[in-house]
Amino acid sequence: MNLSEGNTKVWLLSHPTMKEMALNIIKDCDTNMKILHLKDESQRGGCGTPIRSIEYKNIINWKKFPDNWPNLFIENVKSVAGKDIIFLASFHSPEVIFEQLSIIYTLPKYLVRSFTLILPYFPTATMERVDTEGQIATAKTLAILVSAIPLTSRGPAKIIIYDIHALQERFYFSDKVIPRLETAIPLLLRAIKGIDNLCIVFPDEGAYKRFHLCFPSSQFADDMFVTCIKVRFGDSVRRVTIKEGDPVGKHCVIIDDLVMTGGTLLECAKLLISNGAKDVSAYVTHAVFPNESWKLFTPAYTNSEQDSSENASSSANSRQGIIENHTSPDKMGGDEDFDSRNGPVLRFSRFWITDSLPNSLTIAKNKPFVLLSLANVIADTLLGYDLCVS
Missing domain, CATH: 3.40.50.2020 (Rossmann fold)
Structure with a gap:
């Protein structure tokens, strides 16, 4: 050269x-x-x-x-x-x-x-x-x-x-x-090529403001987006609701900059499934996951274990806005499994993370995590x- x-x-x-x-x-x-x-x-x-x-x-x-x-x-x-x-x-x-x-x-x-x-x-x-x-x-x-x-x-x-x-x-x-x-986000754009019935989901308005311009209108039609918001009920309870978009029959990919305990992503995923999403995946650039909270997303964890961990960590993660919205089993849709004792088991198809933090290399050895290198x-x-x- x-x-x-x-x-x-x-x-x-x-x-x-x-x-x-x-x-x-x-x-x-x-x-x-x-x-x-x-x-x-x-x-x-x-x-x-x-x-x-x-x-x-x-x-x-x-x-x-x-x-x-x-x-x-x-x-x-x-x-x-x-x-x-x-x-x-x-x-x-x-x-x-x-x-x-x-x-x-x-x-x-x-x-x-x-x-x-x-x-x-x-x-x-x-x-x-x-x-x-x-x-x-x-x-x-x-x-x-x-x-x-x-x-x-x-x-x-x-x-x-x-x-x-x-x-x-x-x-x-x-x-x-x-x-x-x-x-x-260019790493994610390459990773999601070829996914049928794709839907990009912003779990809150902050994620929408940060990332919506990263998805060019020439490739992503308006009906390929869902935006969620957190609505406060009473003094302390906040629930996720869908502000715009329709997830029915789609493979929804939740986008955010970072994840701590994962409560927001889990509640958003439950909401999407209950509203007809076929599959749910997630992407975050920074997989912080204190106290090995990434394990909540592995196949070994059931819904009840996810809920228990979310409740235990909600106070420690207040600045992440952990929400306490629980969907009843009869409203769960999609292709998730069902446990006769604990109810439906929420499965993420894929969870893309980057190596912005050293612990990402260990996390990515476990399903459903997929490592995208920032290099x-x-x-x-x-x-x-x-x-x-x-």
């Missing part, structure tokens, strides 16, 4: 938990360039300029001192001077954020040409507002921390985040960084701008 002269390579670094994804990004970038026949004069990216190659560099030693604080070291650190650096991070738990911020803050100070942070999952995004005095909007706190990345010779650092919970959170970042909010859409994002010669 002929590349333009000069400093053409971009360096990709990563946290250890994201090394496999980083290597897959390298492979996908190379594969996509070959598919697009990007060579010589036709070697163009989304910005209309030649494409540079990208190389993974394993130059960071991630160790710990005896007291468990990070002991970090960047090998041959002066070699990063003048390079375009991309860092693939994972803020999947509070324990790993500090060590990564230490690296992220340090690299620009060694004269890197530009710095791009890829943060697939922004973990505090669901705490983006204050409803009661005393609550802390930790989404703003984390945005402040990320905004402290030093400037580079080419200007502010770029922060690439996939399917953040609320688009307005871009304004939580300071003007010293450039947030770029991307989506992983491909990240490669597309980089080819569209970041790997263009500038």
Whole structure:
């Protein structure tokens, strides 16, 4: 592959938990360039300029001192001077954020040409507002921390985040960084090709606002969508109802940015089946699933076990809006099984998740979960701008 002269390579670094994804990004970038026949004069990216190659560099030693604080070291650190650096991070738990911020803050100070942070999952995004005095909007706190990345010779650092919970959170970042909010929905669009009687379901109005424009009208007719809403009954009970659309006889795919305990998805699925849906599947970009709540969706769990787990976790998941709508067995439709003791057993045909979080690899080993790697859409994002010669 002929590349333009000069400093053409971009360096990709990563946290250890994201090394496999980083290597897959390298492979996908190379594969996509070959598919697009990007060579010589036709070697163009989304910005209309030649494409540079990208190389993974394993130059960071991630160790710990005896007291468990990070002991970090960047090998041959002066070699990063003048390079375009991309860092693939994972803020999947509070324990790993500090060590990564230490690296992220340090690299620009060694004269890197530009710095791009890829943060697939922004973990505090669901705490983006204050409803009661005393609550802390930790989404703003984390945005402040990320905004402290030093400037580079080419200007502010770029922060690439996939399917953040609320688009307005871009304004939580300071003007010293450039947030770029991307989506992983192209992975789902490829996965659902060929499904008959397809219906896209938004479990609430928030999901509709985030994702409805991701489904082009040229491919998705108006009758292929169902939008649900949560309606409050009394002081504490909220139930899901269908606001628009008809799921009768269709394979419904519920779309959301993330899942915690799964209560909202389960109740939405029950509602769809009770209203005539033939099959139900789900997609989330971020499979958080605290306390192994993903097991609620495996074939080993019956409806009664799902209901019991939902009730037990409702208070802990209040910011996800767990709903308490229960459909009677005689109203359940579709092709679900029936247990003579526990009633109908809700089965998800497929549950697509991405590898934005390390635990996704373990979850995807169990039915009905199917793993869609973010490496491909990240490669597309980089080819569209970041790997263009500038």
